Amino acid sequence: MFYREAGQFKTTYAADAALFPILQDKLGIALILVAAFILVPLVASDFVIDSVLTPILVFSLAAIGLNLLTGYTGLLSLGTAGFMGVGAFACYKLATLFPGINILVMIVCAGFFAAAAGIVFGLPSLRIKGFYLAVATLASQFFLSWCFIRIPWLYNYNVSASIEVPTRTLYGLPITGPTATPITRYLIVLAIVSVMTWLASNLIRGRIGRTWMAVRDMDIAAELIGIKLYPTKLLAFAVSSFYCGVAGAMLVFLWLGNAESESFGINQSFIILFMVIIGGLGSLLGSFLGAALIWGLPIVLRSAAATFNLPLNAATVEQMTFMILGALIIFFLIVEPSGLARLWQIGKQKLRVWPFPY
Amino acid sequence: MRAPTGPEVAVGDVLLSVENVSLAFGGVKAVSDVSFDIRKGEIRAIIGPNGAGKTSMLNVINGFYHPQDGRITFKGQTRGQMRPHDAAYGGIARTFQNVALFRGMTALDNIMTGRSLRMRRGFIWQLLRHGPALREEVEHRHRVEEIIDFLKIQEIRRVPVGRLPYGLQKRVELGRALAMEPELLLLDEPMAGMNIEEKEDMSRFILDVNDYYGTTIALIEHDMGVVMDLSDRVVVLDHGIKIADGTPDEVKNDKTVIDAYLGVAH
Amino acid sequence: MHLLYQIFIDPFVQMGTAPDLLVQTLWEGLVAGVLYSLIALGFVLIFKASGVFNFAQGIMVVFAALALVGFYQHGVPAFLALGLTVVVMLLLAFAVERLILRPLVNQPDIILFMATFGLTYFLIGFGELIFGGDPKVMISSQLGLPSGSYQIKMLGGFVQLQKIDIAAAIIASLMVAVLAIFFQKTRIGRALRAVADSHRAALSVGISLEQIWVIVWFAAGIVALATGIMWGARSNVSFALEIIALKALPVLILGGFTSIPGAIVGGIIIGVGEKIGEFYWGPLFGSGIEDWLAYVIALVFLLFRPQGLFGERIIERI
Numbered sequence: 001m002f003y004r005e006a007g008q009f010k011t012t013y014a015a016d017a018a019l020f021p022i023l024q025d026k027l028g029i030a031l032i033l034v035a036a037f038i039l040v041p042l043v044a045s046d047f048v049i050d051s052v053l054t055p056i057l058v059f060s061l062a063a064i065g066l067n068l069l070t071g072y073t074g075l076l077s078l079g080t081a082g083f084m085g086v087g088a089f090a091c092y093k094l095a096t097l098f099p100g101i102n103i104l105v106m107i108v109c110a111g112f113f114a115a116a117a118g119i120v121f122g123l124p125s126l127r128i129k130g131f132y133l134a135v136a137t138l139a140s141q142f143f144l145s146w147c148f149i150r151i152p153w154l155y156n157y158n159v160s161a162s163i164e165v166p167t168r169t170l171y172g173l174p175i176t177g178p179t180a181t182p183i184t185r186y187l188i189v190l191a192i193v194s195v196m197t198w199l200a201s202n203l204i205r206g207r208i209g210r211t212w213m214a215v216r217d218m219d220i221a222a223e224l225i226g227i228k229l230y231p232t233k234l235l236a237f238a239v240s241s242f243y244c245g246v247a248g249a250m251l252v253f254l255w256l257g258n259a260e261s262e263s264f265g266i267n268q269s270f271i272i273l274f275m276v277i278i279g280g281l282g283s284l285l286g287s288f289l290g291a292a293l294i295w296g297l298p299i300v301l302r303s304a305a306a307t308f309n310l311p312l313n314a315a316t317v318e319q320m321t322f323m324i325l326g327a328l329i330i331f332f333l334i335v336e337p338s339g340l341a342r343l344w345q346i347g348k349q350k351l352r353v354w355p356f357p358y
Numbered sequence: 359m360r361a362p363t364g365p366e367v368a369v370g371d372v373l374l375s376v377e378n379v380s381l382a383f384g385g386v387k388a389v390s391d392v393s394f395d396i397r398k399g400e401i402r403a404i405i406g407p408n409g410a411g412k413t414s415m416l417n418v419i420n421g422f423y424h425p426q427d428g429r430i431t432f433k434g435q436t437r438g439q440m441r442p443h444d445a446a447y448g449g450i451a452r453t454f455q456n457v458a459l460f461r462g463m464t465a466l467d468n469i470m471t472g473r474s475l476r477m478r479r480g481f482i483w484q485l486l487r488h489g490p491a492l493r494e495e496v497e498h499r500h501r502v503e504e505i506i507d508f509l510k511i512q513e514i515r516r517v518p519v520g521r522l523p524y525g526l527q528k529r530v531e532l533g534r535a536l537a538m539e540p541e542l543l544l545l546d547e548p549m550a551g552m553n554i555e556e557k558e559d560m561s562r563f564i565l566d567v568n569d570y571y572g573t574t575i576a577l578i579e580h581d582m583g584v585v586m587d588l589s590d591r592v593v594v595l596d597h598g599i600k601i602a603d604g605t606p607d608e609v610k611n612d613k614t615v616i617d618a619y620l621g622v623a624h
Numbered sequence: 625m626h627l628l629y630q631i632f633i634d635p636f637v638q639m640g641t642a643p644d645l646l647v648q649t650l651w652e653g654l655v656a657g658v659l660y661s662l663i664a665l666g667f668v669l670i671f672k673a674s675g676v677f678n679f680a681q682g683i684m685v686v687f688a689a690l691a692l693v694g695f696y697q698h699g700v701p702a703f704l705a706l707g708l709t710v711v712v713m714l715l716l717a718f719a720v721e722r723l724i725l726r727p728l729v730n731q732p733d734i735i736l737f738m739a740t741f742g743l744t745y746f747l748i749g750f751g752e753l754i755f756g757g758d759p760k761v762m763i764s765s766q767l768g769l770p771s772g773s774y775q776i777k778m779l780g781g782f783v784q785l786q787k788i789d790i791a792a793a794i795i796a797s798l799m800v801a802v803l804a805i806f807f808q809k810t811r812i813g814r815a816l817r818a819v820a821d822s823h824r825a826a827l828s829v830g831i832s833l834e835q836i837w838v839i840v841w842f843a844a845g846i847v848a849l850a851t852g853i854m855w856g857a858r859s860n861v862s863f864a865l866e867i868i869a870l871k872a873l874p875v876l877i878l879g880g881f882t883s884i885p886g887a888i889v890g891g892i893i894i895g896v897g898e899k900i901g902e903f904y905w906g907p908l909f910g911s912g913i914e915d916w917l918a919y920v921i922a923l924v925f926l927l928f929r930p931q932g933l934f935g936e937r938i939i940e941r942i
Contacts, residue, residue, distance in 0.1 A: 138919050145915065322748050
């Protein structure tokens with residue numbers, strides 16, 4: 001390994017329970033944050049920021065949301081995009097109804113609306129389990145999709161049933177709308193995602209994370225220990241939907257600048273589920289890795305096609321993406337069901353003992 | 359999450375009693391009209407041939423199964439059926455025949471879940487973690503580490519329990535039950551699948567729990583040697599009916615018990 | 625007040641004043657229900673025999689239909705194209721068994737379920753790549769399927785029954801009967817049920833898992849092909865069908881996952897419920913409630929009877 005991990009002893013339980021107990025890991029994460037906040041805006045092109053980094057961050061947050069529900073609590077959900085949509089449309093309505101209030105506040109409020117929707121659609125989870133619950137979440141997905149089209153009030157009666165993001169500023173600097181620069185939007189998204197990831201990691205490491213995982217692993221035993229199943233599950237739905245809602249609001253306001261109802265359809269739900277499966281169920285790192293892989297795949301394909309001068313039009317790239325994605329999922333499920341995050345851990349372990357095999 | 363409540367029961371008095379409990383699944387009668395009691399501070403064995411209804415009996419006490427007839431009195435409170443929360447809050451903990459650990463978590467985390475009942479810091483504090491939530495976590499970690507020392511499982515703290523050998527898994531499960539600081543500990547075949555040394559270790563742990571923590575213990579066990587050595591009183595079930603109840607010596611010489619085990623039709 | 629009237633009184637008044645429309649709607653619902661049942665049947669087959677929930681059943685329907693039309697468009701005569709498509713579905717069954725099921729044997733069900741997600745996406749991409757994404761017309765007349773309709777005078781008006789719908793109902797019933805007999809009476813059917821119960825136990829009595837799985841996925845493929853033909857004959861063959869196929873899930877919830885008659889009953893309930901709901905209550909909500917009504921029906925059902933109409937009660941033991 002690049003640095004020695006043994007020999008760093010903790011003298012308090014608090015130190016032992018820290019997020020990055022090893023000094024070098026702490027330095028590493030600090031470096032990554034510095035690079036993300038400072039280096040990237042200086043060095044990367046607008047294209048890379050707007051077409052690669054910002055969307056990966058947004059989808060990572062949605063993937064974290066789904067991971068909290070499915071990876072940590074074991075409640076398979078096919079309704080992720082629906083909750084993202086609730087966040088997006090809630091933010092839009094709030095922004096247009098109260099133009100004077102800071103848009104960041106609106107994004108957070110939109111999250112609460114999504115959380116409320118999550119609780120409502122999570123209500124069946126007491127009686128219904130496992131696979132049946134997944135089908136129930138399909139009900140929520142299709143119902144919400146329908147709402148996004150059929151309730152014109154949501155998109156302010158726009159003729160084309162889409163929403164255009166109004167310009168909003170932060171300290172005079174435009175951060176949403178056509179005049180906001182990619183770098184500004186990227187930094188805001190990065191800040192929000194960093195904070196929310198940190199909050200999620202706090203939850204996971206503490207009492208709530210453990211009760212979620214207990215419900216996932218064996219809910220009967222959890223109940224007999226005294227864990228209340230219903231509130232635990234509903235909390236998972238609420239927090240997960242909050243994250244998805246914020247991601248949805250950011251997707252529209254800080255990345256795309258507009259949205260249609262199709263942006264939050266069943267296909268989007270599947271894509272995020274794939275990010276979580278490939279990245280690793282039950283791993284925050286995995287959410288980022290999965291989002292990066294799945295978002296990056298078409299881009300890599302297109303660049304490869306350009307490099308080798310293969311004639312690939314957009315449709316073909318999409319089809320090949322689907323095929324490779326499907327094959328990747330099967331591959332990961334066979335080889336490493338715990339996803340990229342586990343591969344990362346295995347890689348680290350191999351590096352630790354290198355050059356010895358074990 | 360409330361801390362366990364209920365009136366204090368003196369050592370020697372009845373802590374839990376089941377009266378005329380009957381449990382059936384569809385047409386299958388698991389338990390028929392069984393009554394016995396468990397006194398505080400004792401080690402009570404529940405024995406009987408396979409299919410006698412012993413695990414079902416524990417499940418009824420736990421609140422996992424709801425009997426069709428009968429009552430359960432725990433710490434002076436009588437009810438028609440237990441609910442899992444009431445049992446847990448009241449101070450009943452248990453281990454399972456097929457180790458019911460949370461496989462996705464480490465041994466340490468598994469035992470920490472046993473503290474869930476007593477951890478009170480709410481959602482907002484958990485979000486922030488630093489501050490009251492972390493302090494509470496550390497405080498409970500101290501208690502859990504005491505249990506880890508007691509059970510001598512320090513090395514495997516961070517190992518995901520799915521990877522542990524069976525004997526260690528059973529110890530971790532015992533640790534999780536102990537973390538609940540129970541008044542009544544239900545052990546379902548704690549020695550199953552163990553060799554002589556492991557059984558001796560487990561017996562020592564059970565006796566220590568009873569001595570050191572003062573926990574009342576009800577255990578289901580097939581190994582007669584263990585039962586005779588460990589328990590204060592024994593209740594014998596066969597085909598869902600109680601056929602004997604008394605000290606190990608009384609039960610050992612009871613003709614109906616011998617017949618049941620040897621399979622004489624009656 | 626007016627709203628209450630609109631919800632609880634008006635639709636029934638409408639039903640009463642135009643009973644021929646009611647019958648027509650019921651018939652439409654029945655036909656849609658039969659087609660849902662066919663898709664659900666494919667699910668049930670695979671689940672009954674391998675414990676795998678095959679999310680890809682819907683895309684198999686599309687794929688089979690596309691393959692059939694594709695062969696025909698390349699100049700292959702209709703019935704030969706049908707035969708070739710059957711071969712394609714057999715190859716697909718082999719591929720699935722070899723590449724997905726065998727490596728994942730003994731894994732928990734949820735992993736296999738997610739693997740079928742992967743299969744779905746793969747087939748979507750693959751199908752579109754080979755056959756193109758634009759909707760195609762099913763070769764119904766070339767296959768000998770009837771067209772046109774019967775007009776029946778009844779109840780003061782007219783009810784129109786498409787001949788193809790009648791054909792679909794008949795073919796579906798035949799298929800169900802054959803499959804039901806197959807499962808109950810034959811040796812292979814018994815082996816299939818054994819495998820569904822426990823892979824390991826089946827292996828230990830010498831049942832060849834690989835053979836069974838190929839057989840059952842092939843059977844599901846044939847069902848998918850029949851469904852694809854029927855559905856394609858009524859409307860075009862396109863990838864939109866994949867989403868409609870998701871409707872089979874509420875059908876399975878109603879009917880249970882392991883019951884062939886349940887798939888039929890569930891399908892009919894969902895189909896009829898959807899159509900009646902859309903026609904009489906739809907305008908109240910702004911139409912398009914067909915999109916989610918089936919799922920909500922299933923959801924309500926689940927709350928009262930988690931195992932469905934025909935399923936077995938799951939007793940959890942610790």
